[in-house]
Every structure is written in structure tokens, then in C-alpha cells.
Amino acid sequence: xxxxxxxxxxxxxxxxxxxxxxxxxxxxxxxxxxxxxxxxxxxxxxxxxxxxxxxxxxxxxxxxxxxxxxxxxxxxxxxxxxxxxxxxxxxxxxxxxxxxxxxxxxxxxxxxxxxxxxxxxxxxxxxxxxxxxxxxxxxxxxxxxxxxxxxxxxxxxxxxxxxxxxxxxxxxxxxxxxxxxxxxxxxxxxxxxxxxxxxxxxxxxxxxxxxxxxxxxxxxxxxxxxxxxxxxxxxxxxxxxxxxxxxxxxxxxxxxxxxxxxxxxxxxxxxxxxxxxxxxxxxxxxxxxxxxxxxxxxxxxxxxxxxxxxxxxxxxxxxxxxxxxxxxxxxxxxxxxx
Amino acid sequence: xxxxxxxxxxxxxxxxxxxxxxxxxxxxxxxxxxxxxxxxxxxxxxxxxxxxxxxxxxxxxxxxxxxxxxxxxxxxxxxxxxxxxxxxxxxxxxxxxxxxxxxxxxxxxxxxxxxxxxxxxxxxxxxxxxxxxxxxxxxxxxxxxxxxxxxxxxxxxxxxxxxxxxxxxxxxxxxxxxxxxxxxxxxxxxxxxxxxxxxxxxxxxxxxxxxxxxxxxxxxxxxxxxxxxxxxxxxxxxxxxxxxxxxxxxxxxxxxxxxxxxxxxxxxxxxxxxxxxxxxxxxxxxxxxxxxxxxxxxxxxxxxxxxxxxxxxxxxxxxxxxxxxxx
Numbered sequence: 001x002x003x004x005x006x007x008x009x010x011x012x013x014x015x016x017x018x019x020x021x022x023x024x025x026x027x028x029x030x031x032x033x034x035x036x037x038x039x040x041x042x043x044x045x046x047x048x049x050x051x052x053x054x055x056x057x058x059x060x061x062x063x064x065x066x067x068x069x070x071x072x073x074x075x076x077x078x079x080x081x082x083x084x085x086x087x088x089x090x091x092x093x094x095x096x097x098x099x100x101x102x103x104x105x106x107x108x109x110x111x112x113x114x115x116x117x118x119x120x121x122x123x124x125x126x127x128x129x130x131x132x133x134x135x136x137x138x139x140x141x142x143x144x145x146x147x148x149x150x151x152x153x154x155x156x157x158x159x160x161x162x163x164x165x166x167x168x169x170x171x172x173x174x175x176x177x178x179x180x181x182x183x184x185x186x187x188x189x190x191x192x193x194x195x196x197x198x199x200x201x202x203x204x205x206x207x208x209x210x211x212x213x214x215x216x217x218x219x220x221x222x223x224x225x226x227x228x229x230x231x232x233x234x235x236x237x238x239x240x241x242x243x244x245x246x247x248x249x250x251x252x253x254x255x256x257x258x259x260x261x262x263x264x265x266x267x268x269x270x271x272x273x274x275x276x277x278x279x280x281x282x283x284x285x286x287x288x289x290x291x292x293x294x295x296x297x298x299x300x301x302x303x304x305x306x307x308x309x310x311x312x313x314x315x316x317x318x319x320x321x322x323x324x325x326x327x328x329x330x331x332x333x334x335x336x337x338x
Numbered sequence: 339x340x341x342x343x344x345x346x347x348x349x350x351x352x353x354x355x356x357x358x359x360x361x362x363x364x365x366x367x368x369x370x371x372x373x374x375x376x377x378x379x380x381x382x383x384x385x386x387x388x389x390x391x392x393x394x395x396x397x398x399x400x401x402x403x404x405x406x407x408x409x410x411x412x413x414x415x416x417x418x419x420x421x422x423x424x425x426x427x428x429x430x431x432x433x434x435x436x437x438x439x440x441x442x443x444x445x446x447x448x449x450x451x452x453x454x455x456x457x458x459x460x461x462x463x464x465x466x467x468x469x470x471x472x473x474x475x476x477x478x479x480x481x482x483x484x485x486x487x488x489x490x491x492x493x494x495x496x497x498x499x500x501x502x503x504x505x506x507x508x509x510x511x512x513x514x515x516x517x518x519x520x521x522x523x524x525x526x527x528x529x530x531x532x533x534x535x536x537x538x539x540x541x542x543x544x545x546x547x548x549x550x551x552x553x554x555x556x557x558x559x560x561x562x563x564x565x566x567x568x569x570x571x572x573x574x575x576x577x578x579x580x581x582x583x584x585x586x587x588x589x590x591x592x593x594x595x596x597x598x599x600x601x602x603x604x605x606x607x608x609x610x611x612x613x614x615x616x617x618x619x620x621x622x623x624x625x626x627x628x629x630x631x632x633x634x635x636x637x638x639x640x641x642x643x644x645x646x647x648x649x650x651x652x653x654x655x656x657x658x659x660x661x662x663x664x665x
Contacts, residue, residue, distance in 0.1 A: 107449070127446050127447075151374060212368070277360040299352045319384065320380070320381060
């Protein structure tokens, strides 16, 4: 970052902070600044960052190896999945404070609610299993534990809530599970180390981040065919919709870039470069101006200006930062649409 | 101040981890089509760096003590060289990698079956939410629980013949030094890893989260073997296993006699020896090793091997003779 840009960023941040302080004064005790919540997967903790000042304000204990998080359908709780502790923590999505815990959820590495909110699904990466829970708006009860291929890692759903799709990282496959019967509908090969999954609007295609390759596979899931490969960067991993009706971001964990994909033309439009190692999970601010990203292999979180497509700030967090969330985010198309 | 120093050290380790991973290890994984191990390898690299740092700290702190205040005077240090090799193998994570590939899938499968068949487990850190899940408290609970298990594991190593044949690799070092802690048979290391992994399944431990404390625990075990007159004092030696307490355990005839007798089995805490009446506080210096290594008439000059391979093979030979004695 040049000195001039750094100065401008600092100035902008100071002005933002000043404005927020003023608003806080007006709103009085009703005001609580939103926190960016980052899961430090190798440290059993989450880091809370002030979204306005980019300062770390606190760290709070979680269970062991928290990797991913998911907002509940009523937006009242954020679920932190502690994969090695076999537990879920429900926390306040704005402050990170603990609300309640749920034990006995086996290896919840990845998690998601079906769009009709009837099902809660976890991918047990270490245990080679996908577990389906019935969701009643508050509690989850096991419907079925389904042994599946090696290392199920990411999930997405069909918009009718009938099917959950899961990537099987070490099997090199994509699988579909019928939620009503809780049975595996099909499995198909997609390539080396498939990870992130993203359904294009209208349920037309599934985009699959190929972490062992340098592309995103476009899967016509009804025909069970890979119809195209979009070259992105080495280690394509995860997605975040950009809420502009056209684009989705894909992180590339080996190239250390983020590719912007046009999901209508199915082409890459640009790369964001100059990042730290291991860009992984991403979250977009409500005004769509900043994309936050965890740098898995650099113990930092980054903030990318989406006007200039440049990294404007990095914030030190704990070891292996993975999931990231803040409540005033841009709507999510999938997985788990807002 | 201490926090700042720990933070600075952690930052240094993290930078080195990132540098090594991004520039050397990850490109290799990618080329070999092993990106499924991307995250695990990155996390494991942290422990390799911590292991190398442990060796540096051990050497810098303990080696001068061995030179200036030796407990035993030796003509040379040739016999300790093989233990240096054992230490590097252990600290570079070779055993961890072997465990990961050979045994981890089995334990994951076991955990999965436990859930499917509703076998209960105890998550110690979840016993009292808000207290027992705090980083320090949960670590201390697990430390005590695992140390208790470690005490019994060690007693059984001395109790059962085949197991003793493996553990004898550790005891056959007659020049006990800062390097001796990791001198163990490969099979013994794997059995130990499996034992603690099984236990961890039931009590939910993962000490890997607590870097500093794990590193200090490992360092303490190196201190226990140091060839130096380091006194803990009457109080501290009843809190932590001291070098003289552990040296007593290695003393021929006084600390152990094959499978027939033993004392001072504690790993980090001497409490279990006190509780189960196996503690000896006598700090008189006695030769360490195994009786049958001694020349006749005390022993029969048995050869436990000089080099790594020889020692590993000799243990297997001892086991076969025990299982299939010549008629």
C-alpha cells in the first residue's frame, strides 16, 4: 500500500469512526457497533473486530476447531460449528456474545439450512458423513446420519429445499442427497479436490471450486455433467455472491487471488491480486463497497475495496482464520439465501 | 510484558510458517495432486516449527547446565548422539504424519460409529460452561487427566513383558541427557499415540490448541532427563517431576528392575506416585540403564544396540524371544 493510499484510507476510516461516534451519541445506549466475527480455527476462539475502525476489540472462546458459521433463518443467532468439540454455539450475530450451546452434533465442519428451513445439514469432514437434522425453528433433531465418500466439505441446496449438494473433497466427487428420503440420489466425478459450491440463480448450474486444480467447474446438475471449466486461479476454493445480479467472487487459495466470475456468461471478468496467502471465506458489506476475506495461511483478515479491487487493509487475527460474518452484509444468494 | 513476548514469538513463528508453506510446501502439494491435505499440512507445519524451536531452546538452556554442573561425569558424549536423532525425528513430526495416515482414519471411523450407536462421550471442557471451557482451565483439566492416564500407561510399560521389551529402548540409555526423552521404540510411540487418541475421543481433549503450555510440557520432560544437578526443592519437586525424581526412576535396581519393580512413574506430576505409593524421594546418584546391560556378575552384558536401526531391531528380537522362547 502506498503512503498516500494508506493516508487516505486512514483519513476515511477516521471520518467513518467520527461519524459513527456522533451517531452513537444520538442513539445513546440503543446503539451497538456491529462486529465482524472471525473464527480462528486452530485456536478455539473467535475474534471480534470493530467494522468501522478495523480494530480487534475482543477474542472469545469457542469449542475446538470452529471452521464455519451460519445465520439462523430468523437472523436471531449466528451458529458457530465447533468441528472437533462436536458442538454448535449460538451467538448474538451483532456482538458475538454466547446465547446457547448444543452438544452432540458430530464433527460439524460445514453447515446449512435448506431454503424451506425444514432441514439443517452438517458435513462431517473427518468422519466422511453428512448428517441431516429436522429443524423446528429452534432445535435440531437427527433425522439421519449418512455415510458418504471421503471428506465431505461444502454444501448448497436446490431452491425448492428438496436436495442438498455436497462436495467430496478426497473422492473428487459431487453428491446429491434427497432430503425427504435422506438418501443419496447420485454421485458424479468433478475433478481434483472439489470444495466450495454455489448455485446460480434459477438453479441452473452448480459452480464448484476445484482446490486441486485452477478452475471453477460448471455443473449442469440435472444432467450430471461438467459443462464448462472457468479458469480462475490455482486452488479455487469458495464463493461469495456480489449482489449485483451478475457476479460472484471465487477465492483461489494457491494463487492467492480472488476471481470475479460473471455467472450469466460463465466467464471470469477479473482477478483481484496483491492479497495475502490463503484467501478463503468472504463476506460483503451491505453497501457492496468492501469485501472482507480471511487469509487462512497468513493469520490475517483483509478488506478489499470493490471499487478499485485493491486490498486496503489487513487485520491480524488468530491461527488459521476461516469463517467470517457481519450482520450488515449484502444479501446472500446462496448457500442459505437471505 | 510476557504476553508481548509470547505475541512477538508467535508472530515470528506465523511468518515463518506462511513463508515455508506458501513458497515450498503448498506448491508441492498442488503439483502432487494432494490439495485435500492443504489445511492439515499448513496446521501441522506450525508444530514442526515449534518442535525445532523446542530443540533450540533445549540446547541453549540445558546443554550449558550439563557442561557446568553434570550429575554424572562421562569420558565422552558418543552414546548420546543417537538420542539427538530420536529427538529430531520426533520433533519434526515424522510420527505425527505416520499416525495421521495409519491410525487417524480408524479413530475417525470409531468416533462416527460412537455417534451412530449413541455411545456417550464426556467433553470435560463442557462440564461447566463458562468456567471449564476457558482456555487455561480446560487445558489444566486435560493436563491433569492425561497425566493421570500417562502415569498408568508408564506403569504398564514396566508391568507387561512385551511392552517392557519396547520401553527398554528408552531405559537402555546409560548416559541419560537432555536428548533422552524422545528415545523410544517406533511401535511404543504408535501405541502411545493410539492410547491417547482413544482417550481423547472419550474426553474431548485437543491439547494442540494450547501451544505454549504443550511446548512447556515437552520442555519439562527434557529437563527431567538432563544430566545436571538441578534441584527443585522440597515443595516444587512435589508439584512437578524433577530431574532427580526422574533420574531415580532410571536408576538400575532403585528405580526399576525390569517388570518386577518400579517407582517414580509420573510424567509431569508426581502426585500419582504419591497417591499410589510409588514415589521415592531419595536423590542419591546411581547408575542408570538396565541391569542386564551390566557386565557379569551383576548383569550379562546384553547389547541393546548403538544405532537407531540396531536398537529398533533389537527390541523386536527381544519380543520374539519372549513370545517364542527357544526350547
